[in-house]
Amino acid sequence: MPFAETPLRDEYAAAVERVAGRTLDALRGGGGAAALAAPDTPVPRTLLAAVRVLGADLFAPQLLTGAEPDGPTAALLSEARRAFPSPAPASPEAALAIAWQDWAAEQVLARTPYRDAAPAPTPVSTPVSTPVSVSVPAPLPGPAELGWQAWSVRMAQLSVLTLPGLDGPVHDAARANVLDLSRGTARAMLRRDFTTAVRLARWLAWADTEDRPPHLEVEPILDRIRLVGIGAVRTRLELAVAERLSEGGPR
Amino acid sequence: MLTQFRTESVSTSRSATSAEAETLASLMVEDEAVVSDAPTYLPEAAGGLLLLGLLLLSPKGPKEKPTR
Amino acid sequence: MTDTQVLATAQQLGTRALSWLHTCYQGGWGRLSDNTIIDLAEPNDVYKPLCEAAMASSLVLRDGVAGPQDARAARDMLDGAWEQLREGDMLYERQLRHVTVTDPLETYAHFARVGYRHAALEELLESISRLRAVHAVEIQGSRQLAVANARRVIGLSHRPDWAELAARTWLGALPEPWTIAWSIAYQVTHTVFHLTDWGARPADLPAPMRDYLRAWLPVWLDIWMEIGQWDLVGELLIVDACIGEPALGSSGWEALAAVQREDGLVPRDAEPIEEEPESAIRAHEHTAVVAVVAATVTLSRALNGTDAAAE
Numbered sequence: 310m311p312f313a314e315t316p317l318r319d320e321y322a323a324a325v326e327r328v329a330g331r332t333l334d335a336l337r338g339g340g341g342a343a344a345l346a347a348p349d350t351p352v353p354r355t356l357l358a359a360v361r362v363l364g365a366d367l368f369a370p371q372l373l374t375g376a377e378p379d380g381p382t383a384a385l386l387s388e389a390r391r392a393f394p395s396p397a398p399a400s401p402e403a404a405l406a407i408a409w410q411d412w413a414a415e416q417v418l419a420r421t422p423y424r425d426a427a428p429a430p431t432p433v434s435t436p437v438s439t440p441v442s443v444s445v446p447a448p449l450p451g452p453a454e455l456g457w458q459a460w461s462v463r464m465a466q467l468s469v470l471t472l473p474g475l476d477g478p479v480h481d482a483a484r485a486n487v488l489d490l491s492r493g494t495a496r497a498m499l500r501r502d503f504t505t506a507v508r509l510a511r512w513l514a515w516a517d518t519e520d521r522p523p524h525l526e527v528e529p530i531l532d533r534i535r536l537v538g539i540g541a542v543r544t545r546l547e548l549a550v551a552e553r554l555s556e557g558g559p560r
Numbered sequence: 561m562l563t564q565f566r567t568e569s570v571s572t573s574r575s576a577t578s579a580e581a582e583t584l585a586s587l588m589v590e591d592e593a594v595v596s597d598a599p600t601y602l603p604e605a606a607g608g609l610l611l612l613g614l615l616l617l618s619p620k621g622p623k624e625k626p627t628r
Numbered sequence: 629m630t631d632t633q634v635l636a637t638a639q640q641l642g643t644r645a646l647s648w649l650h651t652c653y654q655g656g657w658g659r660l661s662d663n664t665i666i667d668l669a670e671p672n673d674v675y676k677p678l679c680e681a682a683m684a685s686s687l688v689l690r691d692g693v694a695g696p697q698d699a700r701a702a703r704d705m706l707d708g709a710w711e712q713l714r715e716g717d718m719l720y721e722r723q724l725r726h727v728t729v730t731d732p733l734e735t736y737a738h739f740a741r742v743g744y745r746h747a748a749l750e751e752l753l754e755s756i757s758r759l760r761a762v763h764a765v766e767i768q769g770s771r772q773l774a775v776a777n778a779r780r781v782i783g784l785s786h787r788p789d790w791a792e793l794a795a796r797t798w799l800g801a802l803p804e805p806w807t808i809a810w811s812i813a814y815q816v817t818h819t820v821f822h823l824t825d826w827g828a829r830p831a832d833l834p835a836p837m838r839d840y841l842r843a844w845l846p847v848w849l850d851i852w853m854e855i856g857q858w859d860l861v862g863e864l865l866i867v868d869a870c871i872g873e874p875a876l877g878s879s880g881w882e883a884l885a886a887v888q889r890e891d892g893l894v895p896r897d898a899e900p901i902e903e904e905p906e907s908a909i910r911a912h913e914h915t916a917v918v919a920v921v922a923a924t925v926t927l928s929r930a931l932n933g934t935d936a937a938a939e
Contacts, residue, residue, distance in 0.1 A: 315579075315583070317579055317580065317583050318587070321583055321584070321587055325587060358583075358584060361584055361588075362584060362587045362588050364588075393581070393584055395581055396581050396584040396588055397578060397584075397585050398585040398589060399582070403585060403589040406588070406589045407585060407588050407589060410588060410589075458850060462591070462592045465592070466589050466590065488843060492843070492844075492846060492847050495805050495844065496847045496850055496851060497592065498806035499599065499806050499848075499851045500592075500593060500596040500597060500598050500851060500854075502593035502596075504590065504593070505592045505593065524843055525805070525806075526804065529804055530804075533806075596851060596854050596855055598852065598854065599808070600810055600857065601811075601897075602809065602810060602811060
């Protein structure tokens with residue numbers, strides 16, 4: 310639902326755009342860490358908020374070029390999770406989305422010295438044994454239960470999970486329901502909701518790398534989104550990630 | 561030596577206010593576009609051909625002539 | 629909604645729409661003025677709706693799944709239209725004068741289908757079907773299929789290359805489904821209508837096109853339902869009844885049933901309905917036709933299986 314524009318939201322949203330822009334530059338520049346903040350200097354709270362929002366996608370430049378997540382970015386994300394431990398979602402559905410986004414962040418951080426136990430206080434199942442021993446959130450209901458439309462929108466909210474190196478029950482659901490992901494993508498394109506479309510296109514590009522042909526050619530969709538011109542830098546970052554995935558980035 | 565950051569605030573782990581927490585959540589989980597911009601009727605494309613196409617898509621139909 | 633509930637909803641939608649159409653024509657709406665048709669200045673004004681109503685009535689009688697009252701209404705409208713066409717003489721004279729127009733052929737097919745025959749017209753149609761010119765007229769792919777199916781329904785001897793005609797449509801290219809436009813959607817639906825003879829021959833739909841439709845019909849239905857494009861929603865429901873097992877659930881039917889008025893009028897879109905009765909009929913007559921056909925073909929597929937119609 311439309312969120313009231315407040316000065317705080319404007320501030321955070323602008324910071325998200327800046328951080329997304331730095332990350333996008335790093336990705337286009339061939340990988341390597343975005344210089345988000347100088348070490349051993351005070352970090353503005355709004356920057357930490359932006360880092361908290363983007364989460365694991367901050368590591369897109371590294372992960373999509375086969376590099377390991379870098380120390381400084383991991384330190385910053387770790388600090389952001391300490392400073393903002395509990396985003397307050399408006400619904401249980403949003404809470405579950407945040408839980409999965411946080412799970413992705415934890416998975417990536419676990420590959421760095423900055424693995425932490427910053428809590429996501431949203432619904433969690435009993436801890437599942439994973440290589441890095443992070444607790445796994447409850448799975449999303451599937452398209453049979455939600456309808457492919459609502460399910461695909463919720464999968465769009467989890468586009469960060471398409472980064473290389475992540476796998477789990479949400480990915481299993483994606484593998485099992487590629488047609489519905491494709492339908493959701495086509496629907497978003499026809500509604501001209503390119504933000505949702507590009508997030509779903511990340512899943513389609515991911516599915517392609519998993520040898521699950523998506524029923525839709527992904528590159529024309531990415532071309533189209535690039536041509537219509539999306540304003541938000543954050544969305545352009547998602548587009549760049551989708552493009553890299555569709556070129557067959559490393560898994 | 562691990563990189564360390566410190567935040568600008570006095571305490572390094574001040575709890576987020578509820579406004580901050582809600583704002584963050586709304587930025588982390590975005591809804592789809594509320595209003596659809598799906599394609600609708602285009603006058604120049606319709607040409608009046610629906611279930612039965614009749615005359616060709618000429619600019620005008622033939623003039624009515626007095627018959628028989 | 630279970631399948632039987634879909635059928636019940638469809639049946640009620642169709643019967644009420646048919647009743648509305650019948651009432652319009654009983655009320656004297658849409659009469660051709662004498663001798664207008666031969667050189668036809670305004671084909672969409674009265675002639676086209678008349679032919680559409682005849683088409684819907686023809687399918688009602690063909691498929692035989694309507695109750696006796698609906699069958700009578702259908703027969704009534706066909707009789708009335710045939711009488712206005714001077715038992716086919718008007719179509720004959722028009723085709724005789726204008727060799728390359730196709731509307732007499734297409735209109736006549738709906739009558740011939742259920743037993744209204746005109747020998748001289750058929751002989752004329754056979755004759756002109758032997759002209760290269762007639763087959764070379766520049767018309768779009770879905771319209772070429774319309775003409776081919778009309779010849780097939782009448783029983784003319786010309787044999788089209790169905791596979792080639794199907795391939796030369798937008799649908800035949802199996803295009804990127806997110807590029808569809810409003811008018812292209814109608815070309816897609818009509819491609820399916822004519823390839824399958826309005827659901828009588830679902831097996832004649834090439835398998836790749838059927839699989840493509842199964843994948844993307846739900847998307848198209850969803851986006852046009854969302855913005856209240858009811859006429860198009862109805863056409864997509866007809867398509868769903870022409871592809872074998874339906875790919876769409878109950879939501880399209882529920883939506884149309886919800887917007888149908890007490891008198892059976894089905895609004896073509898979300899715009900307010902005109903107050904002036906003549907304007908309202910003109911604006912929404914097509915959607916009533918769509919509703920009747922959708923209900924008829926859906927019930928026929930469900931009740932009769934794949935071979936819905938006698939040849």
